[in-house]
Amino acid sequence: MCFLAHFLSGKNEAQVLTNQLLRRGFTSRFNVHEKTLIFDFESVFLDAVLLFFKICIKGSEVGRDMREYKVVVLGSGGVGKSALTVQFVTGTFIEKYDPTIEDFYRKEIEVDSSPSVLEILDTAGTEQFASMRDLYIKNGQGFILVYSLVNQQSFQDIKPMRDQIIRVKRYERVPVILVGNKVDLESEREVSPGEGQALAQEWGCPFMETSAKSKTMVDELFAEIVRQMDYGSQPDKDAPCCSSCSLQ
Structure with a gap:
């Protein structure tokens, strides 16, 4: 085989x-x-x-001659984790919501003239599979935490997931990006850009707002997580200041 x-x-x-x-x-x-x-x-x-x-x-x-990185996409159900990942990998938008159990994707990407291979794990957002997150986190190198900016509860749900990452990794400077998805639904917004920026600053990580439907900031998102993982592999450097690293 x-x-x-x-x-x-x-x-x-x-x-x-x-x-x-x-x-x-x-x-x-x-x-x-x-x-x-x-x-x-x-x-x-x-x-x-x-x-x-x-x-x-x-x-x-x-x-x-390629670096390989394992990326885990986390967030509650229906926030667009699969849509973001599939848009990045295949260039298509998933219209219909189909709850994910666990999907694995692989794509070559060039960031800052350096080729890399991303292994992307799109995880389940339902509590039914929450017990599996420890294993995902243990094996992951970089994490994309996604909430829907038209759903305030999904923004609250993302906070314990980041705490779980720190607990499992036992390290504060884990490569993480906070993502507010569905920016194309601006008229239905429940989470302001300021709320996302404030949380990202608290965590010391980049923040951006995306749309899987219009492909807004999707490629930039995955390029940035590569940079974060590459930076994280160089422990002699000081942690970047995230008060100015909002990537909207």
Whole structure:
């Protein structure tokens, strides 16, 4: 099965593997040495397939001069985590809300003339899967905390998630970006830009407002989390002052 990971990792375009497709079960065809192989993915093999995929695809990157970063996208349900991620990875907007369990994406990105590979984990926003966050956080290197600026409660929900990151990582200077999504719905706004900026300043992290629908600041968001993770890998530097790092 490693050939599947090698096949996908050799592509230049965005590479996506989603749990939702695997859970529903599907048949995919891949032409290998002029032969067509058919694989039926059953939900019972989901965890094994995902683990195997990640191991194989990581190994296929050996020898390439690229940094690899693991990004975790957190936030309550319906704030647009999946929409932001899919917009960045594929350039398309998800119209219909479909609650995420766990989706894994991979994309090459160049930031400040340096190539990187992002492994993006789009997490569940419902409390039903809240117990899984510790594992996500433990394995993540950078975190995008998303709330909907048309939902005040989602803004409140994001605060304990950041506390959870600090608790699990046992370190204050974890690369984090606070994101107010759905800026295209300005007339329905419940969270002011000032509230977001104040919270980001309290946390010492960048803040920006985005729209997955109009693609406002989406590419900038993922470029900035790469910068934050790169900066975080250089412990001799002082932490950046975030009183002026609002990226709207």
